[in-house]
Amino acid sequence: MGIPYVGSAFWELWEAGWPAAILRGASVTLAIGLCSICLGIVIGTIGGLVKWARLFPFTLAIDGYTTLIRGVPELLVIYLLFFSSAEFVSQVTAAFGYGGADDSAYGFVVGTVAIGVISGAYSVEVVRGALVAVPRGHIEAGRALGLSRGRIFRRIIAPQMLRLAVPGMNNIWQSTMKDTALISVVGLQELMRISSIGAGSTRQPLLFYAVAAVVYLGITIVSQIVFGVIERILNKSNRAG
Amino acid sequence: MELIQLSMPLLLSGLLLTLKISIFAVVIGFFIGLGLAIARISGSFMLAAFSQGYSSVFRGTPLMVQLFLFYYGLGQLSFIRDSALAWWVIGDGVRCAILVLALNSAAYTSEILRGGFMSVPKGALEAARACGMSKWLQFRRIEFPIAMRQALPAYGNEVILTLKGSSLASTIAVLEITGHAKRLMSQTFAVIEVFAMAGAIYLFINVVMIVLLRLTERSLMRHMAA
Amino acid sequence: MSVEIPAVCVEGIEKSFGSLSVLKGLGLTAHSGDVVTLIGSSGSGKSTFLRCINLLEQPDGGTITINGELVRTRQDRNGKWQPADRRQVERIRSKVGMVFQNFNLWPHMTVLQNIVEAPVHVLKIPRQQAEEEAHALLRKVGLADKPGHYPSQLSGGQQQRAAIARTLAMKPRLLLFDEPTSALDPELVGEVLRVIRQLAEEGNTMIIVTHEMQFAREVSSEIMFLHQGRVEEKGAPEIIFKEAKSARLRQFLARAAGGPGAD
Numbered sequence: 229m230g231i232p233y234v235g236s237a238f239w240e241l242w243e244a245g246w247p248a249a250i251l252r253g254a255s256v257t258l259a260i261g262l263c264s265i266c267l268g269i270v271i272g273t274i275g276g277l278v279k280w281a282r283l284f285p286f287t288l289a290i291d292g293y294t295t296l297i298r299g300v301p302e303l304l305v306i307y308l309l310f311f312s313s314a315e316f317v318s319q320v321t322a323a324f325g326y327g328g329a330d331d332s333a334y335g336f337v338v339g340t341v342a343i344g345v346i347s348g349a350y351s352v353e354v355v356r357g358a359l360v361a362v363p364r365g366h367i368e369a370g371r372a373l374g375l376s377r378g379r380i381f382r383r384i385i386a387p388q389m390l391r392l393a394v395p396g397m398n399n400i401w402q403s404t405m406k407d408t409a410l411i412s413v414v415g416l417q418e419l420m421r422i423s424s425i426g427a428g429s430t431r432q433p434l435l436f437y438a439v440a441a442v443v444y445l446g447i448t449i450v451s452q453i454v455f456g457v458i459e460r461i462l463n464k465s466n467r468a469g
Numbered sequence: 470m471e472l473i474q475l476s477m478p479l480l481l482s483g484l485l486l487t488l489k490i491s492i493f494a495v496v497i498g499f500f501i502g503l504g505l506a507i508a509r510i511s512g513s514f515m516l517a518a519f520s521q522g523y524s525s526v527f528r529g530t531p532l533m534v535q536l537f538l539f540y541y542g543l544g545q546l547s548f549i550r551d552s553a554l555a556w557w558v559i560g561d562g563v564r565c566a567i568l569v570l571a572l573n574s575a576a577y578t579s580e581i582l583r584g585g586f587m588s589v590p591k592g593a594l595e596a597a598r599a600c601g602m603s604k605w606l607q608f609r610r611i612e613f614p615i616a617m618r619q620a621l622p623a624y625g626n627e628v629i630l631t632l633k634g635s636s637l638a639s640t641i642a643v644l645e646i647t648g649h650a651k652r653l654m655s656q657t658f659a660v661i662e663v664f665a666m667a668g669a670i671y672l673f674i675n676v677v678m679i680v681l682l683r684l685t686e687r688s689l690m691r692h693m694a695a
Numbered sequence: 696m697s698v699e700i701p702a703v704c705v706e707g708i709e710k711s712f713g714s715l716s717v718l719k720g721l722g723l724t725a726h727s728g729d730v731v732t733l734i735g736s737s738g739s740g741k742s743t744f745l746r747c748i749n750l751l752e753q754p755d756g757g758t759i760t761i762n763g764e765l766v767r768t769r770q771d772r773n774g775k776w777q778p779a780d781r782r783q784v785e786r787i788r789s790k791v792g793m794v795f796q797n798f799n800l801w802p803h804m805t806v807l808q809n810i811v812e813a814p815v816h817v818l819k820i821p822r823q824q825a826e827e828e829a830h831a832l833l834r835k836v837g838l839a840d841k842p843g844h845y846p847s848q849l850s851g852g853q854q855q856r857a858a859i860a861r862t863l864a865m866k867p868r869l870l871l872f873d874e875p876t877s878a879l880d881p882e883l884v885g886e887v888l889r890v891i892r893q894l895a896e897e898g899n900t901m902i903i904v905t906h907e908m909q910f911a912r913e914v915s916s917e918i919m920f921l922h923q924g925r926v927e928e929k930g931a932p933e934i935i936f937k938e939a940k941s942a943r944l945r946q947f948l949a950r951a952a953g954g955p956g957a958d
Contacts, residue, residue: 301633301637301671303651304671307654420534423534
């Protein structure tokens with residue numbers, strides 16, 4: 229009984245501008261994802277380098293950070309950052325209208341910082357793993373030829389590390405994209421939140437959440453293809469031998 | 470100090486729900502995941518395609534969307550509301566969370582177990598066939614035990630992820646740890662302290678899980694060369 | 696010659712992998728106590744032929760009769776031959792022992808557990824009895840002190856001897872050896888050959904695929920030289936090694952004798 233009703237109401241929704249709202253939400257989702265992963269890459273690179281170079285006692289701090297983030301649910305981290313920020317009152321009022329004022333830039337920032345910090349914790353291990361995976365022999369050859377440490381790092385280690393980190397970063401990107409849905413709890417109007425609002429106001433949760441799922445799936449599939457291309461490009465020069 | 474006295478009991482009451490949701494989800498998810506993994510490596514194209522599709526959908530969409538889809542979306546359908554069994558599961562926040570978390574975990578588990586099955590040396594299976602073992606005996610005594618041992622580290626990780634996933638139940642009004650934490654944070658403004666306490670509880674469960682995992686690994690993996 | 700039923704009688708075996716025809720009508724008959732050794736270059740089909748006998752490879756044509764029992768086959772939808780009765784195959788396999796080139800011990804079990812696994816679960820022998828017999832077998836192959844060890848803790852020669860003990864635990868009527876020493880370091884080959892020789896002397900019916908020519912000459916009752924999926928020549932060891940009729944066989948033997956690891 230529920231499904232035929234959904235079908236017939238579809239055109240009404242189209243009229244009401246919901247598809248546009250969904251797309252808007254999806255673009256906010258992508259924007260948050262991209263900004264977060266950049267933050268995560270920065271954190272991960274610094275942390276990964278520190279751990280790889282074994283710079284005690286900084287490694288302890290990094291370990292504490294990664295253990296904490298990996299052991300605590302993402303939602304809790306988001307609530308921490310959200311509630312502890314001073315302007316949450318204005319954020320709350322902004323969350324109750326749909327499509328009205330633009331997302332408060334503040335919600336965007338809180339969301340980006342939260343997801344960025346989370347992805348950073350996982351990126352540390354990916355970067356460290358990639359650095360460690362650069363074949364010893366390549367580094368030794370550089371030293372035997374008299375190259376300076378800086379040059380060895382820039383020309384031999386770093387390029388290889390980038391290539392080796394791609395699969396791990398692919399995984400982190402997938403997780404990051406899915407984590408952006410969690411920011412809906414603080415009212416930011418990304419895809420999940422828009423779907424929720426739509427579901428609530430039109431009483432069609434099945435339709436809206438199914439559409440949201442399809443959009444997320446679409447983003448996932450496109451990401452996989454893009455990463456596949458990146459991997460293939462980076463590995464082309466590696467094919468010999 | 471009195472903050473801790475007030476908050477801790479609430480958070481700990483949430484702990485019971487967190488554990489209940491996580492444990493049921495892990496166990497149910499394991500068996501579904503095992504079935505999916507077997508379907509994937511079976512010769513049948515239909516079964517393998519279904520398993521792969523299931524895995525892609527559940528791993529490619531956020532857990533929160535899946536949760537809302539089941540809780541609110543399926544809850545919209547009259548034939549779900551009318552069915553006593555379906556409503557018993559979908560209508561209740563805790564049980565719905567267990568169901569969705571289990572279905573989600575099953576997708577990841579199936580990939581992990583599939584990796585385990587593929588890593589079983591073909592020779593070990595040949596030797597089993599050669600002494601007259603039936604397919605079922607071969608699976609039960611050789612293939613599954615070896616696959617499980619291979620998969621153990623990755624699976625342990627998945628169990629911890631499921632534990633973290635239980636926190637999403639707070640979005641459908643379930644008062645497990647995160648649910649209580651959110652309430653306390655918004656009511657008391659002692660945000661960092663509440664985070665610290667809730668976080669400590671989660672980290673504690675993590676540590677217990679990891680210790681159990683290491684012990685299991687140690688007893689099952691004695692066969693690996695030193 | 697008595698009219699006893701041969702331990703194994705295989706006729707007209709054909710096998711192709713895709714368009715490549717590997718076995719072109721091979722046959723073999725062995726009576727109780729015979730030791731038949733298959734020799735030939737790589738690609739001659741000797742291992743594939745051996746594996747057809749216990750149906751680890753499914754032949755595309757021919758018949759297999761073990762202890763007078765014919766393996767029943769049927770054709771499936773694609774016209775390919777399949778065993779008609781899975782249970783028959785399992786039963787026959789429980790009475791045919793195979794020793795593999797790569798030992799194939801089960802890595803997650805100790806040596807003792809490896810040996811008793813099939814007797815307990817396939818032959819339904821009580822565990823206590825199976826373990827006693829297992830210890831006796833370990834003594835026989837020279838591994839009496841290793842029951843609690845895992846395969847990863849043993850050398851190649853020890854693993855292969857454990858694998859032989861595992862095969863013997865099923866009390867098979869026929870023993871198949873698929874290049875049992877090819878994966879071993881040279882200094883470990885001898886200990887395994889010693890065990891196999893002992894089994895031959897005890898009167899076991901054995902079919903062996905090997906490159907160890909000297910050994911083949913000493914233990915076999917019959918040698919078969921395979922070339923490109925056909926039996927080129929066969930006979931008693933003295934004849935084969937001294938007065939081979941086929942030029943190819945003489946070449947093969949010369950090369951095998953010529954250097955270490957020739958071929």
